Amino acid sequence: MKSTDSLLRAPAGALTHVGDAARRRRRVEETAAGVFRGWGYEEVLLPLFDHAEVFARGGGRWSERSSYRFTEGGDLLALRADFTALAARAAVTRLPREAERLFYRGEVVRRPGRGLGPSAFREVGVEHFAAGPGADLEVLLVALEVLERLGVDGFVFTLGHAGFPLGLLDEALPEGSERSERRAEALRGLWRRDPSRIRAALGERAGPLVGALELFGGPAVLEEARKRPLPGGAGEAVERLAAIVRVLEDLELASRFRFDLAELRGFDYYTGLIFEVHAPGAGQEIGGGGRYNDLLANFGDPRPAVGFSLSVDRIAGILPETSDAGHGATESVARGPDTRSGLGARFRAARAARASGAAVCFEPPS
Amino acid sequence: MDPPLVAALPTGRLLRAVTGLLGRAGVPLPEGSADRRLRLRAGGMEVLFAKDRDVPIYVEHGVADFGVVGRDILEEAPAHIYEPLDLGVGRCRMVVARPAARPLPEPPLRLATKYPSVTARHFGARGVPIELIRLSGAIELAPAMDLADAVVDLVETGATLRDNGLVEEATLFESTARVVVNRASFRLRGSALQGWLRRLETATEEE
Numbered sequence: 001m002k003s004t005d006s007l008l009r010a011p012a013g014a015l016t017h018v019g020d021a022a023r024r025r026r027r028v029e030e031t032a033a034g035v036f037r038g039w040g041y042e043e044v045l046l047p048l049f050d051h052a053e054v055f056a057r058g059g060g061r062w063s064e065r066s067s068y069r070f071t072e073g074g075d076l077l078a079l080r081a082d083f084t085a086l087a088a089r090a091a092v093t094r095l096p097r098e099a100e101r102l103f104y105r106g107e108v109v110r111r112p113g114r115g116l117g118p119s120a121f122r123e124v125g126v127e128h129f130a131a132g133p134g135a136d137l138e139v140l141l142v143a144l145e146v147l148e149r150l151g152v153d154g155f156v157f158t159l160g161h162a163g164f165p166l167g168l169l170d171e172a173l174p175e176g177s178e179r180s181e182r183r184a185e186a187l188r189g190l191w192r193r194d195p196s197r198i199r200a201a202l203g204e205r206a207g208p209l210v211g212a213l214e215l216f217g218g219p220a221v222l223e224e225a226r227k228r229p230l231p232g233g234a235g236e237a238v239e240r241l242a243a244i245v246r247v248l249e250d251l252e253l254a255s256r257f258r259f260d261l262a263e264l265r266g267f268d269y270y271t272g273l274i275f276e277v278h279a280p281g282a283g284q285e286i287g288g289g290g291r292y293n294d295l296l297a298n299f300g301d302p303r304p305a306v307g308f309s310l311s312v313d314r315i316a317g318i319l320p321e322t323s324d325a326g327h328g329a330t331e332s333v334a335r336g337p338d339t340r341s342g343l344g345a346r347f348r349a350a351r352a353a354r355a356s357g358a359a360v361c362f363e364p365p366s
Numbered sequence: 367m368d369p370p371l372v373a374a375l376p377t378g379r380l381l382r383a384v385t386g387l388l389g390r391a392g393v394p395l396p397e398g399s400a401d402r403r404l405r406l407r408a409g410g411m412e413v414l415f416a417k418d419r420d421v422p423i424y425v426e427h428g429v430a431d432f433g434v435v436g437r438d439i440l441e442e443a444p445a446h447i448y449e450p451l452d453l454g455v456g457r458c459r460m461v462v463a464r465p466a467a468r469p470l471p472e473p474p475l476r477l478a479t480k481y482p483s484v485t486a487r488h489f490g491a492r493g494v495p496i497e498l499i500r501l502s503g504a505i506e507l508a509p510a511m512d513l514a515d516a517v518v519d520l521v522e523t524g525a526t527l528r529d530n531g532l533v534e535e536a537t538l539f540e541s542t543a544r545v546v547v548n549r550a551s552f553r554l555r556g557s558a559l560q561g562w563l564r565r566l567e568t569a570t571e572e573e
Binding site: 154156158192193194195196197213216217258260266276278279280282283284285 | 427446452544554
């Protein structure tokens with residue numbers, strides 16, 4: 001009785017998707033993979049577990065508390081909680097240096113957050129190991145094309161630049177023993193857009209950073225930011241975003257983009273462009289990414305990198321309805337009796353239909 | 367035409383504390399509205415009434431665009447949401463309290479609380495070993511019945527503690543009502559939300 005019990009009972013968080021839910025997820029993955037290949041990205045198949053250290057060096061917020069860790073032969077290993085760290089390590093150790101564009105798809109597993117039990121998320125994403133505005137624009141346009149091809153309605157990209165809030169923060173931090181605590185508290189305030197926390201961390205020097213919380217909206221926020229006195233890094237960040245928006249305007253894509261000069265996405269590993277994608281119907285971001293030029297350096301090879309990931313599950317949840325039944329045109333095959341000749345005739349017809357490229361649909365038994 | 371914004375409001379003590387503010391900001395809530403219904407329309411918005419601890423969950427998942435919740439809840443169960451406005455009302459303190467007649471013993475301390483994460487973080491950061499006893503309410507009972515050496519709880523005036531023979535040993539943080547905002551709504555419904563936030567901020571300044 002007991003063994004039957006555990007066969008029928010799924011542990012919390014263990015999800016099986018069938019039918020439409022499965023097809024939608026695969027459609028997101030396959031569409032994304034097609035777009036990625038179309039822009040010259042090569043798929044990398046990454047391991048389901050690795051040294052815990054790899055994820056920690058990847059800097060993802062999932063590394064410490066959210067990954068499942070276990071020991072094997074004296075090594076501390078972790079289940080894949082993040083793709084970026086694995087892709088970065090693969091780029092450094094396994095790939096020729098001229099391999100600049102990678103994509104991945106698959107699941108990441110994380111320890112319980114609010115829910116009970118582990119949670120697995122399907123993701124697709126790219127890493128582009130190159131510097132400059134061309135690489136930044138490229139990954140934005142690749143992500144945009146995936147959503148366009150899937151027919152996602154009303155999606156919005158929000159762009160920021162790590163140099164803006166971090167530049168203001170460095171300027172506001174007093175020297176002294178509490179500097180790193182104050183920095184961490186101010187970052188928590190930024191992530192939560194909580195001015196009181198930023199003021200608590202920075203005191204009377206909090207003004208410019210608190211002011212950054214208001215700098216979100218259309219391209220006019222870049223103009224607004226320029227009017228303020230900005231330290232070097234923050235001023236440069238605004239000019240870099242302005243350069244990107246000018247090209248987006250030339251491409252007549254600017255209506256898809258907004259700006260938020262305070263956004264850091266809850267990470268502090270971004271070094272340049274930061275973006276997040278939202279769409280009506282999804283209560284949480286459907287994707288996001290940015291530039292992390294220190295990432296590969298953590299694996300011993302200082303090379304620039306920019307990338308993003310998209311949430312397959314969240315995008316699948318808001319896809320427009322289709323009549324997609326999961327297969328192409330079908331050819332009906334008569335069933336007949338289960339005799340030697342009946343089975344022979346049935347499967348000869350089926351193989352002929354398959355050879356002509358049709359999907360086979362057996363008629364119900366009479 | 368965009369659907370109305372959805373606000374998640376806490377039932378109980380905090381709702382009474384913010385009702386006046388919300389009224390001045392253009393969301394009039396009839397007296398006792400949370401007692402009768404879980405959802406209603408007010409000021410062009412859909413209002414949900416949820417348990418305090420559930421408000422951040424509704425907001426994080428985007429079921430509600432924004433909500434009002436005490437800092438105590440956000441400290442206990444951090445959510446991936448924005449906290450742009452401190453309403454300054456419903457002011458309370460998170461405290462460690464012990465029986466007046468019985469100083470804290472040598473650690474490990476037995477602590478009763480509704481806030482296990484806050485408690486573990488506070489004592490953990492100070493290297494004090496503790497045994498956590500998680501209760502659902504009437505926390506003051508635990509030290510009186512010698513179930514715990516002390517409690518970690520939210521107090522407004524401290525009268526309940528005193529009535530039960532407890533004294534405050536330390537304050538962890540001050541808690542007030544916060545406006546919390548879903549991250550996707552902040553992007554997709556930005557101008558409508560900003561309008562409400564500004565009205566609430568103005569109403570707060572009049573307080």
